[in-house]
Amino acid sequence: MFKQEGQGNNWGDLASLGPTPAEDNRANTMVHLSSLLLKKYHGGYVVIRLALAGHKQANRPFYRVVAAYNKRARDGKYLEQLGTYDPLPNIHNEKLVSFNFDRIKYWIGCGAHPTMPVAKLLGLAGFFPLHPMTITEAERRRAQTELIATGTEEGLQERQKEA
């Protein structure tokens, strides 16, 4: 699946590392190698983040939920696309988000970190617990709307007093 950058390793010696066929049934003899292969960037790790899908249209964002190395450019080469996120609502007033939960589970199992926006979306979806920043944002917005409401009320009252 991944191109072997740099050293040409002899993967034959890995065969001795797996569990012997004598123990266990066939289903568990597959050794998962991805966590070994992920250590190619020095100190790099895999993240699940939003990448702008660069449709080269101004003012029309569209994000891809993507598993990529930490060091890569935001819109650069990624390991795998795990979904999409469209921040602008459609005719039915919906923001469409898609997730490939099977593969997300795989990458999280491999040790990938989701970034905050992805964690927020997953929390809204119910896959993760709700992100604390989501709750904070909701509270802040409510405070803002209340402020505007009271502000307009006071303004109206003042005008009535003047008149």
Place this chain on the structure above:
Amino acid sequence: MAALGTARRLLRTYSRVKNVQKSRQMLARCGVRTLCSATQDKALSDNAKPQFTDPAVQDVLTRITGLDLQKVFRPIKEELKPPTYKLMTDEQLEQAVELATEQAKKLLQMPPVLPERKPINDVLSEDKILVDLDTAKYVFTDITYDIPHRERFIVIREPNGVLRKATWEERDRLVQVYFPKDGRKLSAPLIFKEENIKMVFSQDRHEDVLDLCLVQFEPDSSDYIRVHAATYEDLDKHGKYELLRSTRHFGGLAWYLLSARRADGLIVDMLKRELLQDAVSLVSLFHAVHPHSESAQEAASQQAAGADLLKIYAQKESQRSGYIQLALQAYEQLAAKSSAE
């Protein structure tokens, strides 16, 4: 040297190596259009009401559909290609005709008749803290490739904080967005509205409407059932059964009329076109579907068969009994004349 380094790293991480279970088997992705192929082995018992999918019922319905090759393979609007001519012997011609009949049978496979689906009203969680987070809803779809569309998770987070499952219409639309199907539109074509559908019926294009409906809607959606019911009603009113004969919709038409007990027009039409066998099998199917009606009990008591079945049905059940009896007499006279010759 490099190999040593990787070997050391491998040995270090070996303790963390997880044995992964084999990913679950690639389910054969059930096409959403599961066409009836008579897999159940239920005998037509008197206790269980015969369903559309029973093999016996399917046999009868396929038989009355007929197999007019000329109509099945009539030219559909396709790309213009010059015709190909082949020189064949008589045997090869017979084989070609056989192949054509098999392909026609596949083309004539009946679309399923299912009861209407129950609406989904499942709420997964209500988070009052999230009220006023956003003015738009968030729709989350699961894009995993190998799950059937019926089992996909599609949830919606409303602006009032409620996390609920998507309704059937929303599900259809979103599945079409992420897994588009040929010919399906995101919003239903305007032809399915009441006024437009009447205009199309006046042009005798019931078959096109039914084909479009098959492509656009799920077989158990309310729109599908409504359009089909409207089409069948219109056909019954004007007696235009010939339009659907030898197409895949004929079985559905027959089943609908039988369930509604209004098969008289169809039987009269069959007798007019001298299809006695079809009429007889239709009546026997009627008796199977409604075993408690008078004519069914009469027929069972008399063990009638053939034209007698029709006479019993004409006397007991139908509203146009006079017409059926006249037609029967005419048919018998014809049969007598042809046997005399």
